[in-house]
Amino acid sequence: MRFSFLMAAVLAACGPPVPSSDAGTDAGSPDAGGPTNCQEPYRRCEAEFRFRALDEQSVQLRGDFAADGWTLGVPMRKEGTEWVARVPVGFGSDVQYKFLINNTIWVNDPANPKTLGGNSLRENVTCTTFTCPVGAPEQGAFDWRDSVMAFVFVDRFFDGDAANNCSVSGVTPAGQYQGGDWKGVTQKVNEGFFTQLGVNTLWLTVPVKNATVGGLGSDGRTYSAFHGYWPTDLEQYESCFGTKADLVALVAAAHANGMQVLFDFAMVHMHSQSTLYAQHPDWFWSLDFEGRQCVCGGGCDWNAQGQRCWFTDYLPHWNYTVAAARDYTVNQAVRILQETGADGFRLDAIKHVDDSWLLQLRTEVEQLAATRSPRPRMYFVGETYDFGNRDYLKSFVDPAAKLDGQFDFPLRLQLLQSVVMRTSPMTSLRDLLATNDAFYGPNALMSPWIGNHDLGRVIHMAEDAPMWGDPYADGKDRAFNNQPTLPGYRRPFERLANAFTFLLTSPGVPLLYYGDEIGLPGAGDPDNRRFMQWAGLSADQQWLRSRVAALGQLRKTHAALRRGKRALLSATNDTLVYSMSDGAETLYVAINRGDSDESVSGLPAQAMQDLLNQSSVSGPNVLIPARSARVMK
Ligand SMILES: [Ca+2]
The missing domain is CATH 2.60.40.10 (Immunoglobulins)
Incomplete structure (x- = not known):
């Protein structure tokens, strides 16, 4: 206030x-x-x-x-x-x-x-003598300000064990299980794949048992539950991804490599194949609502009846006003963290559950945290698909009782428009940042991002002519026909590098959607979930990955880039300059999205090193080549 x-x-x-x-x-x-x-x-x-x-x-x-x-x-x-x-x-x-x-x-x-x-x-x-509130994470536990997160789509990442591979009849390859598993992720953790990128937090797809039957998607096609969002049994792990021991081993390998693990948790609904649904129909909202079929976007409204409407007619929506239903799912969520050793949750579609569920989850997870030493912070990041209403996103963010942060949808909108698609000036990004960094309150850790599993692959938004005009287009129009291929020129990769420069020099928990670090192509769901490309990278892909890795290492080396405060120094139509300072050190970031070299202003009148490009520059005005960035000290 x-x-x-x-x-x-x-x-x-x-x-x-x-x-x-x-x-x-x-x-x-x-x-x-x-x-x-x-x-x-x-x-x-x-x-x-x-x-x-x-x-x-x-x-x-x-x-x-x-x-x-x-x-x-x-x-x-x-x-x-x-x-x-x-x-x-x-x-x-x-x-x-x-x-x-x-x-x-x-x-x-x-x-x-x-x-x-x-x-x-x-x-x-600051102070040398201080007090700590009850439940505060202890010194020595992972500090989430240092987190860089990758979303690993387990089925589409790496097949570490062909013996667990699944197949659902009647499903075409794009919607079929493709063999990725927890052993595969563990192998990549141990090979240092994530560490090289500066990633130290994994967000893994839902780990519990899912439906074994195919289901109709909103596009009328039949899918398997490779995505994990059709849970049938919260008490069992998904055998298509491995065993409980495989998952425990994955978390242990991550911890041994200095990494944290978050599980996706789908708490909005169960699949109708679930025996739990048959046993406890009263724990779920009835599909019938005032005489009509209450499917979201069908007989019911996504917003007006959003906490009871079924996402489809085979996904019964939990009724968390029933205490037994709330107790059951919260207990299962806590048990999963307890027996795997994992560190928190990514909470899917959080606005579609009653607040009481989230409050109870936080309370019980904090009790679990109190049993670990040093006491950690269990990080909850929510998904609220709203890119215009920051107050609404903020209403779920309260580290004391609810979420630590949310995926920053409004920032992602401006980032796409200003840096990637170039449809809105960089001054507009500056204007949003002027209030955004502190908007979500003390101790909130939002997650800035540019790509996820619900949108067309971001590399196509960085092409000379963006493939979709709307930054939040779902890209479904080309998901099965005329599917996009890898751009054959450098410019889109340079624009993504600029976006990653922003993400990895910003406060919060930056998110990397697997494959975006190599500009993996693809249209909307399921084409945006192509199997990870491990070989045959083009020179442009290798270049982008090396830039992301360099940025990840810079963030790791310089606390100011992850824990510091941002000061906005200058902006033009095509450029943005800011500093990140933690009191001990100040770094300067300059981004030029334009197709010609630009001299930027606002930098200190001194000689500096460009740590990203290993060159020397001199302020207060510095030349930033077309579609590139500098990180200076
Ligand atoms: Ca497998």
């Missing part, structure tokens, strides 16, 4: 300036039950504010240090010749504030020259 100071009567500072003490170096008292040494983002510092006293009757500290900090504030106490207030603030946070004198006069801090939006600004409050 930002205080509107325009309406307030402010004015002159009442009294001579005095030095303000450093923020938050005082000792605090530990939160009851909180750990003694938690990860930085969860630490609370005590920030001290002082104001030289003259003849005021009262002074209040007002600011954004608390939800009601601008409206209620904190009364300051007189200590000698000064008014003093101490308030807890998040480690590394910025605080905007004013003093309210005698309940009538607003003044900025005369001892602090820094301002933002007309308020006094204290930047990057």
Whole structure:
């Protein structure tokens, strides 16, 4: 919340300036039950504010240090010749504030020259003595600010064991099981495939048992459950992908390689083949709703009846207003994390379940986290397919009780338009970023991304003429006919490299959809789920993969790129320049999407190294070649 100071009567500072003490170096008292040494983002510092006293009757500290900090504030106490207030603030946070004198006069801090939006600004409050809230992840556990995630579509990734391969009759190859499995992923983990790309988090497709029959897709074609979204038994693992032991071994191999594992969890529905559905029909919404078949987008509306409509007529929708249904699925989800050792969930279509389910999952998963040492953060990333309404996405994000973050659909829209398709100026991307990085609140870790399994492959959006005009086109028109092939020229790969430069130099948990690092071609579902290409890469594909790897290693080496704060330095129609700084180090990123070289401004007037291209440059104006980027220090 930002205080509107325009309406307030402010004015002159009442009294001579005095030095303000450093923020938050005082000792605090530990939160009851909180750990003694938690990860930085969860630490609370005590920030001290002082104001030289003259003849005021009262002074209040007002600011954004608390939800009601601008409206209620904190009364300051007189200590000698000064008014003093101490308030807890998040480690590394910025605080905007004013003093309210005698309940009538607003003044900025005369001892602090820094301002933002007309308020006094204290930047990057840190402290050596801090408190930790109950449930905070401990120092030594994985810090999710360091995460780079790859979505591994297990069936389409690597076949490590032909003995477990499945086939469903009546299904054509594109919708058929293709043999990928957990042993195959484990092999690639151990070979260092992900580590070379800087990826340290795997999002794996749903691991539980799925329907063994074919099902009709919305396109009228018959599919197998290779995607994992037709669960029949939450208590069994999918034998087409291997055994429980294979999955446990995968997680262990990932951990041994410094990687985390998230499972996709499909908690909206079960497949009608499920015996659970036969045994407990009351745990599911009836397909009948006011006399019509309540299929989403058919007899029911995706939004109005979104928490009860069936995605298709063979996917009964869980009714989580029934406590037994909620208990059952939450317990199964927690058990899966417990017995595999995995680290969190990607929660599919989260807006289609009752809030109570997510709240209960967080509560019970936190109990599981408390049994691990050092206590980790169990990361939940949600999918809410909405690219226009940030407030709606944010309504699910609350690290204390709900999601850690969501896939950033609104940012992806602008990223496609500005960087990949070039239909909207880079200044528009800058304008979104001006509010987006901090939009989802303290400790939120959103996932920026450009490609996923529901959209046409992003390489085609980077072609000279984007294959689809709408960034969120589903690409189904060419999924079975006139399927796209690999572009035979460098420019689309360069544009994707620019998009990856942005992703891998931005805060949050960047997502890489398997194969996008080599510009894997494909139209909409299921053509966007082609088997991973392991051999015969073109020179352009090899070039792109090497760029993604270089960016991944830069992010790994420089904490400022993953944990830092972004400052926007300049933007034009074709260029964007920003810095990432964590207090210890500042790196500068410049991206030119245009087809001609551009000189960008806003950089420091100093000699710098371009770490991405191993060259020397000199600010404040630096030439960025066409369709390329620099990461400078
Ligand atoms: Ca296999």
